[in-house]
Amino acid sequence: MDGTMGREIDTVAVLGAGSMGHGIAEVSAIAGYDVFLRDIEESYVEDGYEQLKWSVGKLAEKGQLDEDPEDVLERVRTTTDLAEAVGDADLVVEAIPEDLEMKRGLFADVEAATDEGTILATNTSSLRVTDIAAETDHPERLCGMHFFNPPVKMDLVEVVSGEETDEEVVDTAYAFVESLDKTPVLVRKDIPEFVVNNVLVPFMEEPGWMLDAGDADGVRQADAAMVYRRGYPMGPFELADFGGLDIFVHTRDQWDEPVPECYRSLVDADDLGRKTGEGFYDYEDGAGVNYE
């Protein structure tokens, strides 16, 4: 620990330009940070940047942005070059797929391309920060920074301390999240899925078991109950479609947890939710039910 961990953050590198990555880049740029958005393929970077641009434009259209969207976009640079993205970064936020080896490999490359004062964060939603950090030279530099989808609309961020994370890193990450005008929740127990997803997964899974067993009247029942009776913004199946059914199933498989058949059969049929146009619901045909 060289005493530079609490350093001021000006430049943020976000690795992974998918729905979480581009959203994290967006909220960082809106808060005034210079941002690098990096992915491994030019097309991924372009897609992420287009979504970011759309979202910033939408916020501006609705009067929810304090400045010209072009000024926000000027702070975002894109690249496929890892060294370029992280070389001058004060904070690196990783938002690549939920694959332990892939994340470990990426952080090894990031360590080689950054100085020891750069703070490293993972947006993992299901893996332990300690496990991701286990093969790094400096596990004290790495913390969890778990955003929710879509980052630009969701207020909560879990800031997770791995078993070896330095206190200064946690404090800096916490302050960074506050500077995004979001609400950080400190998680000191580095368990798989942290706090929120340990609560959220049963919310999404239980109606799946009911559907499998014929105990629910259909997909709309649980969603309607939660939205119209409980005031949730989305019901469990709608939320699963929103996040991607493949991601949900992959996460459960990773821990050898059972998955309701309704989820698995949709993934097997490549009906992955909103992103493919069909999941529990059909988004191309007036949002009717797709899973009977």
Ligand code: 3HC
């Ligand atoms: N950027 C900018 N604008 C957006 C946007 C975005 N990312 N997403 C939606 N909008 C716009 C819409 O286009 C719409 O504009 P319009 O009125 O001109 O058509 C406007 O915002 C209103 O959108 P909606 O009517 O769809 O709904 P709301 O604004 O009320 O809310 C929502 C959208 C925030 C997504 C809300 O439905 C919600 O909170 N859903 C639940 C999300 C949630 O629970 N996320 C957590 C998932 S779990 C997770 O992330 C864990 C992780 O580990 C995977």
